[in-house]
Each structure stands twice: as structure tokens, then as C-alpha cells.
Amino acid sequence: MTAEILRATLEHIVIVAISVGVAIAIGVPLGIWCTRHTAAGRFVLRIVDAIQTIPSLALFGLLIPVPFIGGIGTRTAIVALILYSLLPIVRNTLTGIRGVDPVVLDAGVAMGLTPRQLLRQVELPLAMPTIVAGIRIATVIGIGVATIAAAIGGGGLGTLIFRGVAMVDTRLMLAGAAPAAALALVADVVLSFVERKLVRG
Amino acid sequence: MPSSVEFRDVSVASILQAIDLRIAAGEAVAFVGRSGAGKTTTLRLVNGLVRPTSGEVFIDDLALAQSDLVALRRRTGYIIQGSGLFPHRTVYENVATVPRLLDWDEERTRAAAESILRKLDLPLERFGGRYPRSLSGGEQQRVGIARAMIAGPAILLCDEPFGALDPIVRRDLQDAFRALRSGVTIIFVTHDLAEAMRVAERIVLFDGGRVVADCPAHDFPAQPLPLVQRFVAAASLSA
Numbered sequence: 001m002t003a004e005i006l007r008a009t010l011e012h013i014v015i016v017a018i019s020v021g022v023a024i025a026i027g028v029p030l031g032i033w034c035t036r037h038t039a040a041g042r043f044v045l046r047i048v049d050a051i052q053t054i055p056s057l058a059l060f061g062l063l064i065p066v067p068f069i070g071g072i073g074t075r076t077a078i079v080a081l082i083l084y085s086l087l088p089i090v091r092n093t094l095t096g097i098r099g100v101d102p103v104v105l106d107a108g109v110a111m112g113l114t115p116r117q118l119l120r121q122v123e124l125p126l127a128m129p130t131i132v133a134g135i136r137i138a139t140v141i142g143i144g145v146a147t148i149a150a151a152i153g154g155g156g157l158g159t160l161i162f163r164g165v166a167m168v169d170t171r172l173m174l175a176g177a178a179p180a181a182a183l184a185l186v187a188d189v190v191l192s193f194v195e196r197k198l199v200r201g
Numbered sequence: 202m203p204s205s206v207e208f209r210d211v212s213v214a215s216i217l218q219a220i221d222l223r224i225a226a227g228e229a230v231a232f233v234g235r236s237g238a239g240k241t242t243t244l245r246l247v248n249g250l251v252r253p254t255s256g257e258v259f260i261d262d263l264a265l266a267q268s269d270l271v272a273l274r275r276r277t278g279y280i281i282q283g284s285g286l287f288p289h290r291t292v293y294e295n296v297a298t299v300p301r302l303l304d305w306d307e308e309r310t311r312a313a314a315e316s317i318l319r320k321l322d323l324p325l326e327r328f329g330g331r332y333p334r335s336l337s338g339g340e341q342q343r344v345g346i347a348r349a350m351i352a353g354p355a356i357l358l359c360d361e362p363f364g365a366l367d368p369i370v371r372r373d374l375q376d377a378f379r380a381l382r383s384g385v386t387i388i389f390v391t392h393d394l395a396e397a398m399r400v401a402e403r404i405v406l407f408d409g410g411r412v413v414a415d416c417p418a419h420d421f422p423a424q425p426l427p428l429v430q431r432f433v434a435a436a437s438l439s440a
Contacts, residue, residue, distance in 0.1 A: 107285030110248055110358075111299050111348075112275035125289045 001175065005160070009179045012156035015074065015149065016142045016183075019081035023138060027086050028131065031093025032119065045090065052087040056145045059083065060152045077146065077154025084145055085138035092134025096127025129198040136191035143184040147176065157183075203227040203386040204261045204355040206247055211256035216242045218410045219256070226261075229387040231397035231418070233432065234407030240390045243407070244358050247388065248277045260356070275302055278349030278357040278385070282364040284341040286333040292318075292344050293329035299352045317347045321377055339370035343377065350381060357382070359389040363396065375399050394421075394436035406432070 034041030054062070059080045063070045069079045100123050108122045124131075150158025160176030163169075203226040211220045217239045224230050232240035245251040246258050249270045258265040260273065286295050293314060300310040315325045321343040333341055342362060349357060362378075363371045378400055389400050397404050397418065404421045406414035406429060414424050422433045 101285075101288075103281060103283050103285045104287060106250065107279065107281060108287070110250060110274055110277070110279035112271045112273075112302055113298075114271055117302075122287060 005175050005179060008155070008157045008160055008176065009183070012143070012146055012158075012180065012183065015078060015081065015154065015156050016139065016146050019078050019146075020085050020135065020139050020142055022078075023082045023085035023089055024135060026082070027089030027134075027138075028093050030086070031090045031131075032097065034090065034094045035097045041094070045094070048087045048090050051083045056080070056084065056148050057151060060149060060154075064152060072153045074149075074154050076152055077149030077156075080149070081142050081146060085142050088134040088137040088141070089131070090134075092130050092137075093127065096130030096134075097123050099130065100126045129195050132191060132195045132198060136188060136195065139187045139191060140184050143180060143187060147180050202355055203384055205259075206356065206386060206388070207259040207262070208243070208246065209257050209259065211243075211246060211253045211258060213239075213242055213246070213251060213254050216410055220412060222405065222412060222415070224386060224388065226386055227384070228403060229382055229389070229401045230403045230405055231401035232388060232390045232405050232407060233392065233394060233397050235392065238407035239410040240407045241360055244360055244388055244390050247356060247358055248274050248279060275299055276352070276355045278354035280342075280345050280349045280357070280359045280362040282361040284333070284345035286341055286344055286348070288333055290332075291329065292323070292331050292333070292336070293325065295333070295344060296348045296351055298348060303352060305352075313351050314347070317351050318344075320381060321347050323347070337370075338366055339374060342366060342374060346374075346378065346381070350385075354385055356386045356388070359387065359400075361390055361392070364391075371396075394432045397421075 030044065034044055051059075060076065063076050063080055064072065070076050104122065104126070105118065108118050113121065146154070146156050147158035147161055149156060150162045157176040157180045161173050161180075162176075164171070164173030164176060205226045206222075206224040208220045208222040212218055220239075220243060222243075232243060234240045242251055246253060246265075247260070249265060260268065265273070287298070290298075296314045296318065297310050300313060305313075311325075314329070318325050318328065323340065323343055328336075328340070328344075333344065336344065345362065363374050366374065375396060382400070387401065389397065391397050391400075394404075398421070402418050404414070404416065404418050405412055406421075406426070408428055414421070414426055414429055416424060421429065424430075
């Protein structure tokens with residue numbers, strides 16, 4: 001039993017890590033892009049917002065018939081989790097960059113920083129605590145939503161929970177639920193720490 | 202080498218109307234006027250933060266529209282109210298910004314930072330590693346001056362740099378500023394006439410987006426214009 005919990009936990013971590021990782025790779029550049037294209041940015045944000053409002057079980061279900069990315073299994077689960085993780089990351093990247101003191105930006109431009117240098121040397125470092133806060137929210141939500149991924153054969157701790165529900169076995173349910181809750185708490189604490197470090201830094 | 206600055210028939214939307222002004226290389230000019238008179242907009246035309254709607258700005262007789270703005274900005278110092286220091290960078294890193302953009306080696310950057318900070322009473326060994334938020338307003342503004350002047354700019358643009366400081370610190374900084382102002386063309390925006398007379402040798406008065414007076418600083422208080430007299434009265438009351 002212990003080995004199975006460990007394996008499921010590991011699988012869970014891998015699924016969430018891949019999803020959040022890809023969501024960061026897409027979401028941060030997308031958030032930056034949104035700060036540069038105000039009108040189109042609003043549109044992008046609305047789409048990302050809309051995805052978030054789809055109930056997670058429904059999103060998993062909706063993805064199953066989609067060619068290439070759909071079907072039953074871990075891949076579909078990861079795609080759904082990426083979509084879910086996008087909103088906090090895109091939104092916080094946008095908010096973080098918009099929140100940079102305009103006087104500081106003005107000084108940067110006036111000293112001859114190119115737009116790219118301004119982004120890398122001023123805007124991103126100053127927005128980083130907010131971006132990390134977005135990653136933290138995405139991770140914590142992702143760990144929770146990933147348990148539901150088991151419904152479409154996504155694997156992870158949800159497998160134990162669903163089996164426990166089917167067999168009316170409380171211990172089995174807890175074997176899935178408790179590690180998932182613990183993971184979420186640990187992720188929250190660790191990423192909050194990083195966030196505070198960055199604010200002070 | 203200081204640069205000359207010339208505005209030829211420059212208008213900016215409804216803010217500035219047909220400004221014609223020539224500032225010689227090495228001159229120190231104060232732009233005075235009430236809020237919204239157009240002095241800050243005129244200043245920001247010089248480093249291309251504002252573009253003219255019509256007319257043209259020339260730096261060393263070269264049209265700004267035809268010059269490399271990024272390169273121009275790297276040799277144009279800019280000091281603003283609230284300093285605009287990078288909050289995530291130390292005093293040294295802030296001061297080293299332009300030298301690093303200009304690809305100076307570390308040794309040269311350090312020596313220049315040391316020298317300019319010493320002139321501003323901020324010894325590098327004591328202040329270099331500190332972050333802006335741990336400094337007083339006056340100290341932050343000194344770092345702002347050091348950052349603007351470290352690479353020996355050709356033009357120095359100052360937009361109400363001492364506006365938010367208490368009168369004593371303000372006076373100290375004006376004196377520190379005066380000691381540094383050689384070999385550079387200075388445009389200094391302020392609404393404080395006493396400050397203008399202390400830092401500049403020529404005063405240009407703006408009103409409603411136009412230049413309404415332009416004369417040597419020591420002649421300014423004697424100008425018969427009513428607006429000049431109101432500035433004089435306000436300055437002597439606050440002095």
C-alpha cells in the first residue's frame with residue numbers, strides 16, 4: 001500500500017510539475033505580450049478567464065474527443081491542467097508589469113535602455129514577486145484539480161480517491177486525499193517563502 | 202563635450218505652441234513657469250520622451266528625428282523628482298547603469314562611481330551596497346544626480362529634481378549641484394524662482410505653452426511682465 005501511495009504521489013507531482021512548467025513557459029510571455037498590446041491583451045485575458053470558469057471535470061470531458069491532444073490518459077490531463085494554470089500566471093504577469101512605478105520606467109527609458117533591456121533589467125525583476133504569486137496559485141490549484149484527472153485515466157493520487165469512492169473504502173480515499181492536501185500545503189509554503197524573499201531582495 | 206539644443210517652431214498637441222529657443226553648448230538654463238505651462242514637456246522633447254507634433258528639435262544642429270535616440274539618451278543625464286532609482290538595485294548598481302550600457306569595464310565604472318559619489322558626500326564604501334529604500338529622500342536624490350552624471354553627459358535634464366525635499370536639504374543639494382555643473386549643458390525645470398536663480402545663468406519663463414520671457418538670470422527679477430513680478434513676489438515671500 002505504502003509503495004502505491006508513493007508511486008501515485010510521485011506521478012501526481014510529475015503531472016503538476018509538467019503542467020505548471022509548460023503554463024509558465026506559455027503564460028509569462030503571453031502576459032508580457034498582453035502588456036504591450038492593450039486591446040488584444042484584454043481579449044486574450046477574457047479567453048483565459050473563460051477557460052477557468054469551465055468546471056474541471058467538464059474540461060477533462062470536453063478534451064477527450066479533441067484530436068491529437070485528447071483521448072483517455074495522462075496527456076489529456078496535462079493539457080487540461082496547463083489550461084487551468086494559465087489564468088493566474090498570465091494575469092499576475094500582466095498585473096506585476098503594469099504595477100511597476102512609471103517614474104522608474106521613465107528613468108530607465110531616459111538612460112537609454114532599449115525596450116528589451118527595460119523588460120529584462122527593470123520590469124521583470126520588479127514584477128517577479130507578483131509572477132511567483134501567480135505560479136504559487138497555479139500550483140496549488142493544479143494539485144487539487146489533478147486529483148480529478150484520474151476520472152479520465154490521468155493517474156496520480158486521484159486514482160486512489162476514485163477507487164476509494166467506488167469501493168466505499170474511507171482509508172483508500174484518505175490514502176489519496178491526505179497526500180494531495182499535504183502536497184498543496186507544502187507547495188504553498190515553499191512558494192510563499194520564495195515570494196517573500198523576492199519582495200525583500 | 203556639452204551639446205547645443207535648439208527648438209525650431211516646435212508644437213506639441215495643445216500643450217506647446219511654436220517654441221523657438223536656442224540653448225548654447227555649456228549653458229545652464231532654468232525653465233520657470235506655473236504647473237501646466239509646458240516646461241516639462243519642452244524638457245522631455247530633448248531626450249525624445251515626447252515627440253513634437255510639428256517643428257523640429259536639434260541637438261548639436263542634428264535633427265532629433267534623424268538621430269539614434271538610444272545613443273543620445275545614454276549621453277543625456279536625466280534627474281527627476283522622486284529620483285526614479287531602480288528599487289531592486291543597490292546604490293552602486295544604480296549609478297553603474299549607464300556605464301554598463303556603454304560597455305565600460307568594471308574598473309573604470311567603479312572608479313567613476315567612487316569619484317562622483319564622493320563629490321556628492323556619499324562614500325561608495327558606505328553607500329554602495331545599500332538599497333534606495335534605506336536612504337533618506339535627500340540621499341536618494343544625490344544618488345539620482347550621481348547616476349545621471351557618472352558618464353559625463355553632454356546634456357543634463359533636471360525636472361523639479363529637488364521638489365519633494367525639505368528646504369534645508371534642498372539648499373544643500375542645490376549647492377552640491379552647482380559644484381558639479383561644468384562641461385555640460387543644463388536645462389533645469391522648476392517653479393521656484395530662487396532655485397532657478399541659484400542653479401542657472403539664464404531663465405526662460407513659460408506660460409500657456411509659450412515662452413513669455415527669456416533673459417539672463419540676474420536681469421529676470423527686473424522684467425516688467427506681470428507674471429514675472431508674481432514669481433518674484435512669491436519667491437521673496439518664501440525665501
